[in-house]
Amino acid sequence: MDFQIPLSFPVFGGNENSYTQEVINSGCLATKGKFLDRLEIALAEKLVPHQAIGLNSGTSALHLAMRLLGIGPGDEVVCQSFTFCASANPILYLGATPIFVDSEQYSWNICPELLEDAILSRMAKGVKPKAIVVVHLFGMPARMKEILDVSKKYEIPVLEDAAEAVGSSYMGTACGTLGQIGVFSFNGNKIITGGGGGALISQDSSVLRRAKHLSTQAREDVHYYLHKEIGHNYRMNNISAAIILAQLEQLDVFVAKRRAVNLRYRNLLKDIPGIEFQSDSEETASNFWLTAILIDNEKTGFSNEELMLGLRSRRIESRFLWKPLHTQPVFNSCRYYGRGVATGLFARGLCLPSSVNLTLEDQEVIVEIIQEKLTKTFT
Incomplete structure (x- = not known):
């Protein structure tokens, strides 16, 4: 597409x-x-x-x-x-x-x-x-x-x-x-x-x-x-x-713009229940190559896949987070140490458009689609 x-x-x-x-x-x-x-x-x-x-x-x-x-x-x-x-x-x-x-x-x-x-x-x-x-x-x-x-x-x-x-x-x-x-x-x-x-x-x-x-x-x-x-x-x-x-x-300009994209998403989505972001800290300065969110479908009423399909219908690209390697068939004989965090992230996560030249208007369209999904679920 x-x-x-x-x-x-x-x-x-x-x-x-x-x-x-x-x-x-x-x-x-x-x-x-x-x-x-x-x-x-x-x-x-x-x-x-x-x-x-x-x-x-x-x-x-x-x-x-x-x-x-x-x-x-x-x-x-x-x-x-x-x-x-x-x-x-x-x-x-x-x-x-x-x-x-x-x-x-x-x-x-x-x-x-x-x-x-x-x-x-x-x-x-x-x-x-x-x-x-x-x-x-x-x-x-x-x-x-x-x-x-x-x-x-x-x-x-x-x-x-x-x-x-x-x-x-x-x-x-x-x-x-x-x-x-x-x-x-x-x-x-x-x-x-x-x-x-x-x-x-x-x-x-x-x-x-x-x-x-x-x-x-x-x-x-x-x-x-x-x-x-x-x-x-x-x-x-x-x-x-x-x-x-x-x-x-x-590079410095590109990093600043990707970080600005991430900050705008956080501001635009802050009042929507069930949406979480990857956590930055005082020790870290992420380039926010991709802005990724987690969706709690019990609070939003829609899943990451449903949102991806909704965005796709409007010709907006998004992507699931990485499917953990220990769950991939090619690695099924390899040992794994964990508590299921990665599989939970994959089940809930979605990467949103994050290009350097992404405009505020583009992001507002994306957020409107999320709000539409929310409204249809709870009305």
């Missing part, structure tokens, strides 16, 4: 056209070029003292990060259940096994207490998890202090999936720089985009050098093609880098 109001639509109002034309004129469209270099420098300036390697997707970045952490056949990796499958699929690529952990109620991210329970349970069975995958869901930072305390206590590294959290911060520190390795995504619907692309983030220069080497098919630095190990075709191309760089130059 061609949506009149899409869920998350890119805005190109900066140097995208001029940078792209410069790349085309140069003929350097592949995985070398000045815009790829410039993008990595610009990311490093925002993430000091961390640096970034440009890759072709967030999933590639996750896969490469797991390989750099030494994850392999027979290993177990603790992973947030309430997330997109790309957070866990690379665990299987490497022959390891995901151990899924439930969310906590407020940020909707991995619960630190259950994380520790899962680690202790696995260690009691003689298996120490190789890594912890933490996701900042919809841009909302996880409870990183508590998570990093668990990581340090058991000496298990944190892989920080900040695919949805470019521009978010926790206690004043950029998401993506809090764990041992972080990743970003620049997919077409993210807060900044090149139509695709990702980045691997680390403070360790040796990790970054190895990531760059492996992302270019592990080609040795000689004048012919020499390969001593298996690599990947994961490097970002120069034309994507040019677009992402132009978007990165506007």
Whole structure:
């Protein structure tokens, strides 16, 4: 369907056209070029003292990060259940096994207490998890202090999936720089985009050098093609880098606008019973990539699916929250530690249109549809 109001639509109002034309004129469209270099420098300036390697997707970045952490056949990796499958699929690529952990109620991210329970349970069975995958869901930072305390206590590294959290911060520190390795995504619907692309983030220069080497098919630095190990075709191309760089130059504006969209939704919906929002706190500064709500159908009289269909009938896009990975058929043999929070969030949640260029008038139309649903239920 061609949506009149899409869920998350890119805005190109900066140097995208001029940078792209410069790349085309140069003929350097592949995985070398000045815009790829410039993008990595610009990311490093925002993430000091961390640096970034440009890759072709967030999933590639996750896969490469797991390989750099030494994850392999027979290993177990603790992973947030309430997330997109790309957070866990690379665990299987490497022959390891995901151990899924439930969310906590407020940020909707991995619960630190259950994380520790899962680690202790696995260690009691003689298996120490190789890594912890933490996701900042919809841009909302996880409870990183508590998570990093668990990581340090058991000496298990944190892989920080900040695919949805470019521009978010926790206690004043950029998401993506809090764990041992972080990743970003620049997919077409993210807060900044090149139509695709990702980045691997680390403070360790040796990790970054190895990531760059492996992302270019592990080609040795000689004048012919020499390969001593298996690599990947994961490097970002120069034309994507040019677009992402132009978007990165506007990141602060984009974050401010997405946060403003979220605040308007909160104000417009504050008097409607049965509507809740993902909780921000004094420690967190979410980019609010997507504004998501929970619907208590006993109070509203309608479900998340009924509202989604109502919006769809008016050519307005919305989306369910992620279906927890421990409930997905492809992961049905994996262990899960939880109390049903993530499944409850999925049953009640809906992501609302959140684009940078979403207008107040657009949001008022969306809220009118919610109010219509409410009125029809209780009249």
